[in-house]
Amino acid sequence: MATRAKPKDDRYRLPAAAERRSRKLAEERFGRYLSEHDLKLTPERREILQEFYRIHEHIEADELMFHLRRAGVRVSRATIYRTLDLLVQAGLARRISLGKDHSYYEHILGREAHEHMVCLGCDRIIEWLDAELTRLVFRNCAEQSFSPARHSLQVFGYCQDCSKTSEAHKALELGEDANLSSGD
Numbered sequence: 001m002a003t004r005a006k007p008k009d010d011r012y013r014l015p016a017a018a019e020r021r022s023r024k025l026a027e028e029r030f031g032r033y034l035s036e037h038d039l040k041l042t043p044e045r046r047e048i049l050q051e052f053y054r055i056h057e058h059i060e061a062d063e064l065m066f067h068l069r070r071a072g073v074r075v076s077r078a079t080i081y082r083t084l085d086l087l088v089q090a091g092l093a094r095r096i097s098l099g100k101d102h103s104y105y106e107h108i109l110g111r112e113a114h115e116h117m118v119c120l121g122c123d124r125i126i127e128w129l130d131a132e133l134t135r136l137v138f139r140n141c142a143e144q145s146f147s148p149a150r151h152s153l154q155v156f157g158y159c160q161d162c163s164k165t166s167e168a169h170k171a172l173e174l175g176e177d178a179n180l181s182s183g184d
């Protein structure tokens with residue numbers, strides 16, 4: 001997958017002090033999660049978590065590796081993937097699946113919960129939030145006596161720029177434009 005420049009979307013960021021607190025809190029929570037699962041918060045895992053929590057965009061594992069290398073931290077790709085998986089399981093990160101072997105990750109502490117629109121043309125991810133949708137999710141869960149821990153909604157399609165390209169038009173004609181999927 002070629003790396004393309006992704007436009008940043010910082011609408012749901014919190015102030016710097018709150019972010020520092022959230023990094024500290026994330027490390028405490030991660031440490032707790034790991035010890036509950038007989039795992040250790042190794043220096044490598046700590047470095048990965050700290051760097052990950054400094055990046056405020058949707059990032060691929062390889063991009064995170066690049067950031068870590070630039071910061072002088074050398075960890076294997078396998079360790080990064082494994083640690084990101086553990087962060088997802090610990091409820092500290094979200095995975096946005098874009099298909100087989102292609103995922104973005106984002107941390108969640110210190111950020112408001114939000115949904116994603118994913119452009120199939122340029123991989124752009126647009127964040128959005130709608131209180132009405134959140135209410136709908138909670139109402140439906142309540143009706144099923146279901147206690148929601150987290151949710152995510154991904155809408156796949158084409159952004160404004162890509163909608164203009166012929167590729168998008170072809171896909172729209174084939175009816176592939178409105179894939180809705182719920183990730184984890």
Ligand SMILES: [Zn+2]
Pocket residue numbers: 119120121122123124158159160161162163
């Ligand atoms: Zn696009």
Ligand SMILES: [Zn+2]
Pocket residue numbers: 058106114115116127
């Ligand atoms: Zn997001």
